Each structure stands twice: as structure tokens, then as C-alpha cells.
Amino acid sequence: MAAAGFFYLFAVLAVASGAMVILAKNPVHAVLFLILSFFNAAGLFVLLGAEFLAMLLVIVYVGAVSVLFLFVVMMLDVDFAALKAGFINNAKIGALVGGVVLAELVALFSYRGLALAPTLSAASPIPAASSGITNTQALGDIIYTKYVFFFQSAGLILLVAMIGAIVLTLKHRAGVKRQSISEQVARTAKALEVVKVPSGGSVIPAAKHPEAAE
Amino acid sequence: MDSALLHTILPELILAVGALALLMVGVFSSNGEAAGRLVGWLAIAVFVAAIIAILEQSGVSSVFESAFVSDPLTRFFKIVILVAAVLSLLLTFDDFGRIKLMLFEYPVLMILAAVGMLMMVSANDLIALYLGLELQNLALYVIAAFRRDNIRSSEAGLKYFVLSALASGLLLYGASMLYGVTGSTGYVAIAAASRVPEMASNIGLMVGLVFVLVGIAFKIAAVPFHMWTPDVYQGAPTPVTTFLASASKVAAMAMIVRFTQAALPGISGEWRQIIIFLSIASMALGAFGAIGQTDIKRLLAYSAIGHVGFALIGLAANNTEGTAGVLIYLAIYVGMTLGTFACVLAMRRNGGNVENIEDLSGLAKTDLTYASILGMLMFSLAGIPPLAGFWAKWYVFLPAIKAGLYPLAVIGVVTSVVGAFYYLRIVKIMFFDDATEAFLPRENKTSVVMGLSAAFILLFVLPYVGGTLVDAASAAAAVLAPLQTL
Numbered sequence: 001m002a003a004a005g006f007f008y009l010f011a012v013l014a015v016a017s018g019a020m021v022i023l024a025k026n027p028v029h030a031v032l033f034l035i036l037s038f039f040n041a042a043g044l045f046v047l048l049g050a051e052f053l054a055m056l057l058v059i060v061y062v063g064a065v066s067v068l069f070l071f072v073v074m075m076l077d078v079d080f081a082a083l084k085a086g087f088i089n090n091a092k093i094g095a096l097v098g099g100v101v102l103a104e105l106v107a108l109f110s111y112r113g114l115a116l117a118p119t120l121s122a123a124s125p126i127p128a129a130s131s132g133i134t135n136t137q138a139l140g141d142i143i144y145t146k147y148v149f150f151f152q153s154a155g156l157i158l159l160v161a162m163i164g165a166i167v168l169t170l171k172h173r174a175g176v177k178r179q180s181i182s183e184q185v186a187r188t189a190k191a192l193e194v195v196k197v198p199s200g201g202s203v204i205p206a207a208k209h210p211e212a213a214e
Numbered sequence: 215m216d217s218a219l220l221h222t223i224l225p226e227l228i229l230a231v232g233a234l235a236l237l238m239v240g241v242f243s244s245n246g247e248a249a250g251r252l253v254g255w256l257a258i259a260v261f262v263a264a265i266i267a268i269l270e271q272s273g274v275s276s277v278f279e280s281a282f283v284s285d286p287l288t289r290f291f292k293i294v295i296l297v298a299a300v301l302s303l304l305l306t307f308d309d310f311g312r313i314k315l316m317l318f319e320y321p322v323l324m325i326l327a328a329v330g331m332l333m334m335v336s337a338n339d340l341i342a343l344y345l346g347l348e349l350q351n352l353a354l355y356v357i358a359a360f361r362r363d364n365i366r367s368s369e370a371g372l373k374y375f376v377l378s379a380l381a382s383g384l385l386l387y388g389a390s391m392l393y394g395v396t397g398s399t400g401y402v403a404i405a406a407a408s409r410v411p412e413m414a415s416n417i418g419l420m421v422g423l424v425f426v427l428v429g430i431a432f433k434i435a436a437v438p439f440h441m442w443t444p445d446v447y448q449g450a451p452t453p454v455t456t457f458l459a460s461a462s463k464v465a466a467m468a469m470i471v472r473f474t475q476a477a478l479p480g481i482s483g484e485w486r487q488i489i490i491f492l493s494i495a496s497m498a499l500g501a502f503g504a505i506g507q508t509d510i511k512r513l514l515a516y517s518a519i520g521h522v523g524f525a526l527i528g529l530a531a532n533n534t535e536g537t538a539g540v541l542i543y544l545a546i547y548v549g550m551t552l553g554t555f556a557c558v559l560a561m562r563r564n565g566g567n568v569e570n571i572e573d574l575s576g577l578a579k580t581d582l583t584y585a586s587i588l589g590m591l592m593f594s595l596a597g598i599p600p601l602a603g604f605w606a607k608w609y610v611f612l613p614a615i616k617a618g619l620y621p622l623a624v625i626g627v628v629t630s631v632v633g634a635f636y637y638l639r640i641v642k643i644m645f646f647d648d649a650t651e652a653f654l655p656r657e658n659k660t661s662v663v664m665g666l667s668a669a670f671i672l673l674f675v676l677p678y679v680g681g682t683l684v685d686a687a688s689a690a691a692a693v694l695a696p697l698q699t700l
Contacts, residue, residue, distance in 0.1 A: 105421065112417040117407035120397035149278040153333060153345040156230060157352060160326050163237070164356035167319045168371075172246075 007047055014040035027073045035066045052135040222275045222284045225264040225292065226332050232260035233325040240318025250316035254307055257321035261300045261328070268292050274693065280402055281339035287541075290690040291335040291468040294545050298460035299328045301552045301663050306453040308657040309559055309567075315361060315451075324457065327353035331465035338476065340389040340399040340426075343469060347385075347433070351378050354462060358450040370449025377442045378432065385429025391422030392477075401477040405697065408480030423478060427488050430473065433466035436526065437495035440519045444507075447515035452567065455511060456555035459518050460548045467522075467544055471529060471537060471694075479697045482532050489530045494625050496523030501632040509569050510558055513636065514551075517595060520633055521547050527619070527626055528610040536613035537691035538684070545683055546606040546674070550594050553667020557588045560664070562654040571640060576649030584656065585644045587668045592641050594671045596634035602674035609684070 017040065020033040038061045045054035133141075143151055195203045220227070236253050243249035274285040303324055310316040330353065333346030355378070359371020393399050395418035396407040413419055432439040447455045474485045500520020507513040525547070528539030561568050578585040594603035607630060614623045656664075674680040 108417050108421065112415070114395070114418050115412075115416055116394075116418070117396045117413055117416070118410055119403065119407045120395070146279060149281055150341050150345055153342070153349060156326060156329065157345065157349050159234075160323065160349060160352045160356070163319055163323060163326075164352060167317070167323070167356055168359060168362055 003047055006043065010040045010043040010047070013037075014044065027078075028070065031066060031070045031073055034069070035062050038062045038066065050135060052139060218275060219277045221271065222277045223282065224271075225267040226329055226336075228264045228267055229260060229325050229329045229332065232257070232263070233322050233329065236260070236318070236325070237322050240322065243318075246318075247311075247314065247316060249318045250320070251307065251311070253318035254303060254316065254321045257325055258300055258303060260325060261296050261303070264328075264332075265293060265296050268296070276338060278342075279339075280400055281342045282333075282336050283338045284336060285693045286686075286690040287472070287693045288336045288468070290541055290686055291464060291544075292332050294548055295331050295335070295461045295464050296328065298464065298548050298552060299324060299457065301666070302453055302457040302460060302555075304659050305456055305552075305556055305559055305663055308659055309451065309453050313361070320357060320360060323353045323357050327357070327457075328461065331461055334465045335468040335472075337469065337472070338401045340392065340401075340404075343473070344382075344386065344389065347469070348382065350462065350465060351382070354454075354458060357454050358446060358458070360454065361451050364451075366449040367451060370446045373442055373449075374446045381429045381432030381439065384425050384432075388422045388425025388427075388429065391418050391425065395419050395422065401472070404477045405479055408478045410480070414481055414483070419478075419481065420484060423481065423485055424488065426473065427470070427485065427492075430466060430470045431492055434463060434470060434522050435496075435515075435519055436492040436522050437499045437519060440496070440499065443519055444512045444515040447518070448509055448511045448569075452511070452555060452559050456552060456559075459514070459555065460551045463518065463522070464544050464548060467525060467540065471540060474529065475532070475537065475694045475697055486530055486532055489526050490619070490622055493523045493526035493530055493622065496520060496526065497626060497629040498523075501629040504633070504636045507636075508571055510561075510571050510574075510640075511569055513571065513640075514554060514558070517633070517637075518551070520629065521595075524607060524610055524626060524630070527614045527622055530619060530622060531610075531613040531617040533613055533617055534688070534691050534695045536610070536617065537694055538687040539610035539613050541687035541690055542609045542684060543606040545687070546602045546671070549667055549670040550591055550603060553587065553664055553671070554591050554595070556660050556663040556667065557584065557591065560584060560653060560656045560660050563651060564654070571643060573650065574640065574644050575647040577644040577653075579649040580652035581656075584653075584664075587664050589641045589644060590668055590671065592637040596637040597630045598634070600675045602671035602680070605674055605680060 014037050017033045017037040021030045021037065024030040024033060038057055042054040042057040042062075045051070045057060197203050236256055239256065240249050240253045243252070268289050271284055271289060274283070276283040303321060306320065307316060310320065327350050330346050330348070330350030333342060334350060335346075337343035337346050355371050355375040358374050359368050361367035389399070392404055395416060396404045398404060398407075407413055408419060428439065432442075435443040447459065450458065474482070474489070478485055496519050500516050500518075500523055503519070504513050504516035507516060521543075525540050525543040528536040528543060530536070531539070558569065559567070561573060563573075574585075574588075577588070590601065594601035597603045597607045599605075607626070611623045611626055614626070670679070674683075
């Protein structure tokens with residue numbers, strides 16, 4: 001009973017905050033709702049017994065991705081009002097198409113019902129609590145053995161994403177002042193000079209500092 | 215790692231490790247332009263090494279709990295894909311070199327896209343299929359937008375990204391349905407479930423099938439999921455369009471062939487209806503949509519849509535000859551496409567590349583070889599014997615007639631006659647219209663690709679060329695035969 005109550009709490013909040021992500025006028029609020037939505041999804045994972053995924057969701061998505069979103073939204077000067085100008089017109093068509101597809105799916109499934117294949121094995125992918133194997137261990141047992149191909153492919157996809165982001169955004173402009181650590185380290189003492197300052201006089205050579213000569 | 219596993223995944227391994235190594239070569243070389251060319255040539259070497267590794271393979275083997283298979287069918291597709299990749303990379307050097315865009319990342323991204331394509335071809339599991347698809351797509355979005363200072367190229371990349379992401383979402387939804395109903399993502403288990411008699415009317419299986427096919431239909435640009443094609447083909451740099459139209463299309467077709475025949479043989483009646491619809495709609499739109507086009511790349515995009523429709527006829531037949539027909543069609547189509555886009559790349563005037571069909575006016579008077587090759591390619595695309603394009607259609611129409619799909623074959627013939635109109639219009643413009651300003655001299659690499667393509671389509675009738683290809687395709691298609699009869 002308590003589990004069902006929590007399920008509905010998390011599910012309703014997740015859907016409601018998901019809706020607010022796209023409806024909120026202020027983009028910063030949208031990102032905050034996104035974080036709320038992630039937290040509720042993490043709650044759903046806990047109810048399913050997948051606490052490792054719940055932790056990942058909070059650490060990776062809330063801790064890193066959403067904060068990054070927040071930074072991007074605050075740093076980029078994007079006019080969201082202008083972006084949303086055509087939204088209402090498109091939203092009507094989108095809602096119509098989405099509504100038709102949804103109605104069709106609901107009609108189909110309520111008419112015929114969702115039957116599972118007789119060949120389906122009902123084994124739960126999550127080890128029972130009594131087995132003493134934790135969620136994390138169960139994942140670790142298969143991800144580098146049974147699913148190593150998928151794991152490595154996912155790694156290649158992330159590599160492509162990284163190369164792509166660099167190729168499409170990095171600009172090698174001439175005349176940009178960058179910090180060059182190797183040059184700084186290689187500087188010798190010649191950069192500094194100890195001079196004797198006569199009392200009451202100046203050591204600034206007139207040629208090097210034209211503004212001082214004026 | 216045991217040697218059987220290593221042997222099975224060696225081509226992909228060569229490409230993936232090669233991409234990582236070339237990335238290092240590029241990063242640590244100081245001269246950007248020279249590094250780009252060096253990495254480009256090394257990438258061609260990597261592709262060739264992978265082709266050799268594929269030719270060394272034999273028999274049927276599946277690894278990673280049957281998620282990845284290697285058999286004559288996958289090897290046929292993989293060789294076509296890699297040859298297309300080599301030739302489209304060859305076309306890149308001069309074109310990108312001229313606008314100072316030959317960066318080392320480009321060949322690396324092409325290799326990574328090819329790894330994705332090879333994984334799509336070998337995928338025998340929904341997760342493997344999706345990962346291969348995304349690896350390919352992500353690399354393709356980036357190279358479509360590679361000319362980032364050009365608004366058309368950025369638009370093409372963005373459009374391709376947004377629409378493709380939507381299609382991937384639909385595909386994933388379908389895959390989740392299939393998993394939910396059958397309890398497995400592997401094709402073997404899904405096929406076993408689909409053969410249970412009462413599953414033929416299972417709603418979950420059906421919805422899953424429809425959504426996955428929608429996702430794949432987007433990737434092969436079949437009507438009604440073709441909207442992105444003309445814009446992306448036109449906007450992306452021409453060498454990238456070449457790669458998209460050849461290698462990427464073959465990989466997606468390989469995916470649809472294996473998904474329908476190996477994962478869902480039990481409900482072939484259901485998916486054949488969808489394939490027949492996609493085929494008819496694509497052929498019709500490809501034929502009529504191209505008529506009003508003035509830009510040659512847009513015209514070729516519509517032509518590509520039509521040709522996908524023709525290739526799907528073979529799949530709709532759902533027999534070994536039909537599958538062999540799809541393979542032959544794709545191999546010939548890739549041969550023609552590479553040549554045609556090489557011709558488009560050669561359309562250069564002092565102001566840069568031109569893309570209007572009118573610019574070809576009177577080409578026969580200024581460069582007869584060029585005009586003859588492009589003319590021959592157009593005749594071949596239209597399907598006029600004895601050129602290769604005719605035989606491609608021959609090998610897909612015949613199995614369709616054998617399978618009793620007369621309306622489909624008749625519509626195919628009618629649309630190819632309609633399509634012949636705009637192909638022949640280009641021939642007419644080149645040979646009978648008044649000459650305009652001549653194009654700049656052709657570059658060597660472009661001429662090589664044009665020549666290879668022309669030789670292929672012209673010599674296809676010879677038993678040594680066409681016969682070898684047809685035999686290889688038949689042997690490859692026979693792999694799926696046991697699945698069709700069950």
C-alpha cells in the first residue's frame with residue numbers, strides 16, 4: 001500500500017514537472033523542474049529495487065548534466081521568447097498528431113489487450129534480496145562480460161560526440177591571447193631586471209612608455 | 215580473447231583501433247592541412263585493411279551471445295559499404311582542400327561512421343542495432359555540418375540531427391515493445407516468439423514492428439519518412455552527400471533486411487504489407503517529385519528515394535531471389551551514385567561549385583568524355599539496357615513476379631518510365647542545348663571515380679563483372695533462406 005502510494009506520488013510529480021520543463025517561461029525554472037523530474041524518476045527506480053540506477057540518476061544527471069544545463073542557459077544570451085514565437089502554431093499540429101497516435105494505441109491495446117509471448121521467460125533480471133548480491137554487483141557481473149560489446153560501442157559513441165563537439169565549435173582564431181604554460185615555465189630570469197632607483201628620480205625609459213613621456 | 219571471437223570482429227576492430235590511432239596522428243602533427251591529407255590517406259589504408267580482413271573471413275559465426283553475426287550476407291554488405299567509403303573519401307581531398315576544410319577529424323569521423331555501419335549490418339540484437347545506428351548517425355550529423363561557416367551545411371546538419379533523433383525515438387519505442395512482449399532483445403528469441411501461431415495477431419509485436427520499421431524507413435529515406443532527404447543532400451558538402459547516399463543507405467537497408475527476415479519471420483505477412491506500401495510510395499514520389507527540380511543534388515535526392523522503393527520490391531518478395539535482388543540493386547546503385555556525385559563535384563566554375571542543372575547545358579561540346587559518362591550514368595539510373603541499372607531492376611522485378619506481386623512490379627515499371635523523363639532531360643540538356651561557359655578542368659581523383667563507375671555500369675553485362683556480383687549476392691541471400699521457409 002505504501003509502495004503504491006509512493007509510486008503515484010513519484011509518477012505524478014515526475015510527469016507534472018516534466019510538463020513544466022517545456023511550459024515554464026523562464027528557462028532557469030525549466031532546468032530546475034528538470035532536476036525535480038530526475039529526482040522523482042530516481043524515486044521510481046528505488047521502488048523497482050534498482051537503487052544503483054537511482055544513485056546514478058541523481059549523481060550523473062542531477063549532479064552533472066542539469067548543472068551544466070543551468071550554466072549554459074545562464075551563460076548564453078538566447079531569446080527564448082523569439083524561439084517560442086512559432087510554438088503555439090506548431091503545438092496545435094503536434095498535439096493533433098500525437099493525440100491521434102495516442103488514441104490509436106489506447107484503442108488497440110484496450111481492444112486486443114497486451115498478451116506476452118508464450119516463449120517469454122519470467123525470470124526477473126534483478127537478483128532477489130535474499131541472494132546477497134547487490135544491485136551494483138549484479139550490473140558489474142554482466143556489463144563487462146555479457147554486454148562488453150554494447151559497453152565498448154557506447155564508449156565509441158561518446159568518443160564521436162566528443163570529437164564532434166570539438167570540430168563544430170573550436171575556432172582557431174589568430175591574435176587571440178592564450179595562456180601558454182610551457183612558455184611561462186621556460187621563461188628565464190632575463191624577464192626580470194633589478195635596477196637601482198636614484199632617490200627622487202625615475203627609471204622608466206621614455207622610449208618604452210610613450211604615455212609617460214607626454 | 216579467443217581467436218574465433220577475434221576473427222569475427224577483426225574488421226570492426228581494425229577500423230576502431232585505426233580511428234583512435236589516426237586521431238593521435240592528427241592531434242600530434244603541427245601542420246593542420248598536411249595532417250588532414252596524411253590522415254586521409256592513412257584512413258584509406260585502414261579501410262583497405264578492413265576489406266582484406268572481411269575477405270579473409272568465411273562461414274557463419276555469431277559472437278557476444280549472438281548479438282553480432284558474421285556471415286556471407288553481412289560480408290557482402292560490409293564490402294559494398296567500405297568500397298563506398300573509400301571512394302567518397304577519395305572525392306573529399308580536392309573539394310575540401312580547396313576551401314581549407316581538409317581537417318584530420320573528417321577521415322576519423324568517417325571511419326567511426328563506418329564502424330557504426332558495420333555494426334548495423336552485423337546486428338542480431340536490438341541493442342546492437344541501436345548502438346550501431348547511433349554511432350553512425352552521430353558521426354554523420356557532424357560531417358553533414360562540417361562546413362560550419364556555410365549556413366546551408368549547418369542547416370543540413372541540424373535538420374538531419376533533429377529529425378533523425380525523432381526517428382531514433384520511434385525506433386526505440388518499438389524496440390521496447392518487442393522486448394516487453396518477447397522478453398528478449400536478441401533476434402533469435404524474437405524470431406522464436408514470432409513463430410508461435412497465436413503471436414501473429416499479437417498487438418505488442420505488431421506495434422513494435424511498426425515503430426521499428428518507421429525508424430528504419432527514416433534512415434533509408436523511404437516515403438513517407440523522406441522529408442529530410444532533399445534538404446540534407448543539397449545542404450551537406452557534396453563528398454558528405456556522396457557518403458550519405460551510398461554507404462549509409464546500404465547499412466540501413468542491411469538493417470531492414472535482417473530485422474524483417476531474421477527477427478520477425480513468423481509475421482512476414484504483416485511486415486510485407488508495410489514494405490509494399492513504402493516501396494510504392496517511394497517509387498511514385500521519387501519519380502514525380504524529381505521532375506520540377508532545378509538543383510542537381512535535390513534531383514539526385516529524389517532519385518535516391520525512388521531507388522530505395524525499387525530495392526524494397528526485392529524485400530517485399532520475401533524469398534531468396536528477392537533478397538539477392540536487394541543486394542544486387544544496392545551494389546549497382548552505390549556504383550552509379552558514386553559516379554554521379556563525382557560528376558556533380560566536377561561542376562566547377564571560377565566562382566566555385568555550381569549545382570544547377572542548367573549549368574550542364576551543352577557540356578558535350580566542351581567536355582565530351584565528361585558528358586558521355588554523366589549521360590551513361592543517367593541512362594543507367596533510368597534503367598535502360600544493357601547498362602547495370604537495367605539489371606538491378608531486372609533482379610528485383612523478377613522475384614516479385616515469381617512471388618505473385620504483379621501490381622507492385624507493374625507500378626515499378628510505370629514509375630521507372632516516368633523517372634526516365636528527368637534523367638533523359640539531363641542528357642538532352644548536355645547534348646542538345648547551347649554550350650555555356652566550360653567547367654574548370656577535372657581533378658584526377660574525381661576523374662578516377664567517374665571512370666571506375668562508368669566502367670562498372672558499362673561492363674556489368676560481362677559475366678566476369680555482373681556474374682561474380684550476382685553469384686556473391688545469391689550466396690549471401692541464401693543465408694536467410696532457412697528462416698523464410700520455417
